[in-house]
Amino acid sequence: QKEVEQDPGPLSVPEGAIVSLNCTYSNSAFQYFMWYRQYSRKGPELLMYTYSSGNKEDGRFTAQVDKSSKYISLFIRDSQPSDSATYLCAVAGSQGNLIFGKGTKLSVKP
Amino acid sequence: EADIYQTPRYLVIGTGKKITLECSQTMGHDKMYWYQQDPGMELHLIHYSYGVNSTEKGDLSSESTVSRIRTEHFPLTLESARPSHTSQYLCASKRGGSYNEQFFGPGTRLTVL
Numbered sequence: 001q002k003e004v005e006q007d008p009g010p011l012s013v014p015e016g017a018i019v020s021l022n023c024t025y026s027n028s029a030f031q032y033f034m035w036y037r038q039y040s041r042k043g044p045e046l047l048m049y050t051y052s053s054g055n056k057e058d059g060r061f062t063a064q065v066d067k068s069s070k071y072i073s074l075f076i077r078d079s080q081p082s083d084s085a086t087y088l089c090a091v092a093g094s095q096g097n098l099i100f101g102k103g104t105k106l107s108v109k110p
Numbered sequence: 111e112a113d114i115y116q117t118p119r120y121l122v123i124g125t126g127k128k129i130t131l132e133c134s135q136t137m138g139h140d141k142m143y144w145y146q147q148d149p150g151m152e153l154h155l156i157h158y159s160y161g162v163n164s165t166e167k168g169d170l171s172s173e174s175t176v177s178r179i180r181t182e183h184f185p186l187t188l189e190s191a192r193p194s195h196t197s198q199y200l201c202a203s204k205r206g207g208s209y210n211e212q213f214f215g216p217g218t219r220l221t222v223l
Contacts, residue, residue: 008150036214042216093155099152102151103150103152
């Protein structure tokens with residue numbers, strides 16, 4: 001079983017839609033959960049991180065962690081064409097590295 | 111934007127060549143990482159370093175080697191490149207501590223013919 005599972009999509013939505021991206025993880029010991037955004041031909045950049053369970057909001061983005069079900073979510077409200085990118089969920093591993101899902105490619109159409 | 115740099119950005123070489131992918135950061139971060147990323151697949155950790163003279167192999171088996179002689183510099187070397195090494199290589203760094211943001215470079219896209 002992979003440590004982090006993510007549906008790779010692709011996902012195509014119209015501008016203004018609410019986007020829901022999801023991951024599951026296998027190890028209940030994970031405490032830090034991240035969402036990275038990666039534009040084409042660029043390295044990933046941190047979008048949001050959450051410690052333990054709960055919600056975190058930053059503008060149009062909300063990250064949610066449910067440790068009881070080992071489920072990580074990212075919601076994007078009022079999606080914009082500039083949000084078109086690959087979104088990677090990640091958890092912090094024991095060596096300080098990140099364990100990533102496959103990434104979901106999102107396309108927001110004007 | 112993160113102060114972490116990778117060169118070259120793109121490299122096409124023939125089988126059997128020795129190559130070094132450069133990674134430098136100006137943030138004074140202790141920890142540095144190399145990940146390999148193939149299309150539609152997860153980033154996989156191939157090497158990491160906790161500081162000068164520290165290098166460790168990651169989860170994904172790799173024929174590459176790394177060195178960490180200076181804090182800011184973490185090059186990756188392939189002694190004899192093969193087509194199976196074709197991939198995107200991403201370098202990252204972070205400060206020490208339980209959790210700190212990991213910053214990524216732009217990546218090197220390597221193609222071995």
